[in-house]
Amino acid sequence: MKFICMDALNTSFQxxxxxVVLDKGTLDALMPDxxxxxxxxxxxxxxxxxxVLKLGAHKQVKIQSDPVMFGDFNQYSMxxxxxxxxxxIDEANVTVEVITRTVExxxxxxxxxxxxxxxxxxxxANEDKYMDEEPEKxxxxxxxxxxxxxxxxxxxxxxxxxxxxxLKYYTAHLDKxxxxxxxxxxxxxIGDETLENxxxxxxxxxACLGVALDRNFDVSWNASNSNSCNQQYPGPSPFxxxxxxxxxxxxxxxxxxxxxYIHVHGGTYDPNIFKGDAVLYPKGFTEVATxxxxxxxxxxxIDEAIRNAGFKVMSVSMETLYxxxxxxxxxxxxxxxxxxxxxxxxxxxxxxxxxxxxAEHSDEKISDNxxxxxxxxxxxVVFTNIYKNTHTNDV
Numbered sequence: 001m002k003f004i005c006m007d008a009l010n011t012s013f014q015x016x017x018x019x020v021v022l023d024k025g026t027l028d029a030l031m032p033d034x035x036x037x038x039x040x041x042x043x044x045x046x047x048x049x050x051x052v053l054k055l056g057a058h059k060q061v062k063i064q065s066d067p068v069m070f071g072d073f074n075q076y077s078m079x080x081x082x083x084x085x086x087x088x089i090d091e092a093n094v095t096v097e098v099i100t101r102t103v104e105x106x107x108x109x110x111x112x113x114x115x116x117x118x119x120x121x122x123x124x125a126n127e128d129k130y131m132d133e134e135p136e137k138x139x140x141x142x143x144x145x146x147x148x149x150x151x152x153x154x155x156x157x158x159x160x161x162x163x164x165x166x167l168k169y170y171t172a173h174l175d176k177x178x179x180x181x182x183x184x185x186x187x188x189x190i191g192d193e194t195l196e197n198x199x200x201x202x203x204x205x206x207a208c209l210g211v212a213l214d215r216n217f218d219v220s221w222n223a224s225n226s227n228s229c230n231q232q233y234p235g236p237s238p239f240x241x242x243x244x245x246x247x248x249x250x251x252x253x254x255x256x257x258x259x260x261y262i263h264v265h266g267g268t269y270d271p272n273i274f275k276g277d278a279v280l281y282p283k284g285f286t287e288v289a290t291x292x293x294x295x296x297x298x299x300x301x302i303d304e305a306i307r308n309a310g311f312k313v314m315s316v317s318m319e320t321l322y323x324x325x326x327x328x329x330x331x332x333x334x335x336x337x338x339x340x341x342x343x344x345x346x347x348x349x350x351x352x353x354x355x356x357x358x359a360e361h362s363d364e365k366i367s368d369n370x371x372x373x374x375x376x377x378x379x380x381v382v383f384t385n386i387y388k389n390t391h392t393n394d395v
Contacts, residue, residue: 009044013052015105021049046076051105072158075106075187082109082183085160089171091116099182100246103203106187108246113181115174138259138390140383141180141342142170143247146214146332148189149199150266153352155367156375157264158190165371169379176387177259180250185243186213197269199231203241211235214263215330216244219338220285222329234330247332251340260344260386261336267349277316277374279382280347282337284321284328292320294344298385305377316378321347344386348378 006012008026026045073081079096086094095112102108114137145151155162163183170179184190188202189210200210205228212231215222218238225234239245251258267275279302281295299318306316321328337345353366 009041009048011048011052015051016054017052019054021053046074047105049076071160072152073160073163073184075184075191078184078187079107079109081160082111085164086111086113086167089113089167092171092174099250100242102188102201102242104188106191108182108185108187108243110250111179111181111183113171113174113179115178136257137176137178139180139254139257140170140173140177140260140262140386141250141254141258141336142262142264143182143185143332144264145183145190145266146185146243146247146263147199147212147265148186148201149197150268150270150350150352151184151186151190153269153271154266154350155365156371157266157350162368162371165368166375169376172380173383173387176383176391178257180254180258182247185247189213197231200233201241201243205233205236208233211241213241213243214265214332215328216241217248217330217332217335219331219335220329238330244332248335251336251342255340255342258336258340258342259390260346260382261333261342262346262348262382263332264348264350267351271352271354275349275351277351277370277378278324278347278349279316279318279378280321280324280333280349281318282321282334282345284325284331284334286327287320287322294385294389295346297389298382301381301385302378305381306374309373309377316374324349343390344382346382348375350375 079098082096086096093114093116097110097112098107099110100108144157152158156166157163167181170181173179186201189195189198189200192198192202198210200212202209203211205211207227208229210228210233212233212235215232215234216238221238222234223237225232227233235241239248251261267278279298281292295318302316302318317324321331321333333345333347336342351370353370
């Protein structure tokens with residue numbers, strides 16, 4: 001064992017040198033308060049950890065307090081935080097894996113969540129026979145925040161406590177599906193608070209940094225937007241970016257099991273710009289909507305569920321990508337649907353709300369009330385509808 005003295009914020013170790021980083025007390029010493037200066041110091045500290053760790057390696061932080069369950073996500077400690085946060089999900093097996101690392105050494109983490117106990121019911125094997133063993137479940141693959149726009153203004157995407165509430169709405173359906181979740185697909189773009197109205201990652205390009213990740217997928221990809229300073233710049237080629245390739249790899253490897261792909265992101269940069277909450281479905285590259293009867297059925301059920309909500313003034317739009325954005329190319333939803341034939345592919349577009357405002361006749365913040373009254377209902381409707389339409393022979 002060697003004892004070496006150096007600056008913990010700027011070590012002289014080589015990139016990708018270690019498999020494990022152990023911390024005992026340093027984090028406590030560096031984090032006496034929650035000021036901007038302290039947060040900047042913590043960013044440097046975790047950034048150096050990421051730099052010296054090998055891809056997929058572990059960072060074990062030992063501290064006296066337990067701030068992991070509170071505050072916003074930190075892209076530098078995402079894997080460690082998630083391992084702690086998700087270990088107590090009821091009746092679930094959780095695996096947290098790093099699937100790639102970005103140009104700024106941030107991990108893209110996937111959480112694979114399955115039910116830990118078999119259900120106490122029988123499943124129909126054919127017309128007149130039953131079996132005790134539960135069939136292999138299909139996967140709902142959920143990706144948060146390929147688009148950086150508005151991510152930090154939607155608490156259930158960015159704040160740990162609210163995120164856990166959203167996660168419970170997903171995992172309430174573990175009896176029907178396995179859940180694969182990428183909680184932050186664009187940590188470089190989301191994590192840089194100095195950039196206003198930013199929607200891209202931070203990869204080096206010809207004139208300006210960044211590629212719009214949800215326009216970088218290899219489906220009807222459009223090379224006509226060659227201005228790298230545009231926030232919708234699709235990149236120099238399809239799948240030019242590590243983040244989009246990682247999601248494409250998951251779709252490729254598990255395509256036989258993925259029943260639904262859902263990209264969840266903020267709808268606007270600012271709460272003062274109101275577009276509303278929406279569920280979007282293919283296609284974005286053409287105005288011709290085909291095979292959308294199943295989505296029309298979901299729309300009817302969502303409308304009915306929202307009519308019963310306590311949040312009476314709100315509604316949820318359900319449109320094609322084309323009708324919502326105009327013509328768009330290279331989206332992950334269209335890639336999942338068109339290239340891999342994923343039966344259900346959608347975007348959940350979450351409107352940011354002012355955090356200091358309270359819901360009518362409630363002590364809850366509006367964002368909390370929206371999560372409970374709108375998005376819980378949407379998730380329940382969508383997941384239940386998918387299961388109902390793909391398991392018609394179950395009893």
